[in-house]
Amino acid sequence: MKKILLGLLALTMSATMFAEDKFGIGAGMGLSDSMYKGAEDKAYPMPLLDINYGDFYVKGVTVGYEFYKDDAFAASLFLDPLAGFAVDAEDLKSGYNNIDDRKFQAMFGLRLDADTGFYGVRTGLTAQVGEHGGEGKLSAFKAYKVDEKLTIVPSVHVKGYSGDFTDYYFGVSKEEARRN
Incomplete structure (x- = not known):
């Protein structure tokens, strides 16, 4: 995780030299309710990046390349690098000590965005895959510009996960089950 954050920092520093004032850098705190029995909720530092340089971008910790864009459609x-649901086995309650660590995974993906033509509502379709399976997401959102510095974007998302993804993050392997 530290290597990923240092890599993103290096990318941010190099991208800002070329970005010609098309960047934003911040820091925030990620809060996560653990979905694992007995694991505590966690707080962790999170870089908040918004960098655009030509067709390349960094949003949050996601790095991308927009290869097509017109007024109604975009594809990237x-x-x-931080997809999935990480948990350290030592954080789980006793009785679950046979479970191995679950790590974040880097996932590569394709995103398609389209204007619906319906009151400014846009849709997004995302498919991504990594070492431990894949995930898909369908989104609908609309931006409301409050003033020059504030835009509110309410949205609705539906996600689905592959069997490999759910087995790794939410399942128990045969080896883990035998340890009990």
């Missing part, structure tokens, strides 16, 4: 390829 991206890398999300």
